[in-house]
Amino acid sequence: AQTVTQSQPEMSVQEAETVTLSCTYDTSESDYYLFWYKQPPSRQMILVIRQEAYKQQNATENRFSVNFQKAAKSFSLKISDSQLGDAAMYFCALLSNFGNEKLTFGTGTRLTIIP
Amino acid sequence: DTEVTQTPKHLVMGMTNKKSLKCEQHMGHRAMYWYKQKAKKPPELMFVYSYEKLSINESVPSRFSPECPNSSLLNLHLHALQPEDSALYLCASSLDSVSQPQHFGDGTRLSIL
Numbered sequence: 001a002q003t004v005t006q007s008q009p010e011m012s013v014q015e016a017e018t019v020t021l022s023c024t025y026d027t028s029e030s031d032y033y034l035f036w037y038k039q040p041p042s043r044q045m046i047l048v049i050r051q052e053a054y055k056q057q058n059a060t061e062n063r064f065s066v067n068f069q070k071a072a073k074s075f076s077l078k079i080s081d082s083q084l085g086d087a088a089m090y091f092c093a094l095l096s097n098f099g100n101e102k103l104t105f106g107t108g109t110r111l112t113i114i115p
Numbered sequence: 116d117t118e119v120t121q122t123p124k125h126l127v128m129g130m131t132n133k134k135s136l137k138c139e140q141h142m143g144h145r146a147m148y149w150y151k152q153k154a155k156k157p158p159e160l161m162f163v164y165s166y167e168k169l170s171i172n173e174s175v176p177s178r179f180s181p182e183c184p185n186s187s188l189l190n191l192h193l194h195a196l197q198p199e200d201s202a203l204y205l206c207a208s209s210l211d212s213v214s215q216p217q218h219f220g221d222g223t224r225l226s227i228l
Contacts, residue, residue, distance in 0.1 A: 035216060043203060045158070045219035091157055102171065103217060105157035 023092030138206030
């Protein structure tokens with residue numbers, strides 16, 4: 001069974017500052033994918049960033065980057081230069097690459113941006 | 116703008132009604148998904164269609180009936196729902212069902228009276 005754990009139910013950050021959201025996971029597979037999704041109050045789930053487990057290089061998308069520690073099964077999201085539009089619920093998710101079509105989500109972290 | 120379109124955005128229905136939720140994508144994706152999301156919780160997978168065939172049914176009650184008429188359309192037929200079925204219903208699609216990121220629609224907010 002796959003599990004994803006987000007230990008921070010809520011986080012807040014000052015506008016323009018940097019914040020890191022934590023995620024740990026567990027899987028018996030060696031080949032898998034990790035994602036961060038953002039869900040603002042408008043409710044659409046938006047893909048923020050994706051990491052393939054076989055890649056050692058950490059993924060980066062503009063102000064968003066991850067710290068992927070495969071041995072520790074850790075996948076944190078760093079948001080630099082936080083903006084008001086970053087306020088949302090952030091979900092970490094895991095997808096196995098061995099015929100398992102289920103995307104396993106963490107419980108989410110609600111991020112508040114302080115102006 | 117989302118590339119996965121869900122209609123209606125809001126739906127209020129009685130427990131004896133029959134209604135349908137619709138999801139459409141034109142990205143050429145061959146996998147489509149229905150999720151149920153309660154407030155402040157992550158989405159819970161209900162169904163997966165892969166190449167228009169149902170590949171996963173997560174022990175969903177029979178009052179929810181999915182249908183995939185073609186590769187671009189996914190429906191969720193609702194009948195005799197219970198108050199606890201009130202939730203946000205999200206549709207998603209991906210290029211295939213393994214390894215590809217899922218793209219979500221805006222969801223249908225369903226309220227059962």
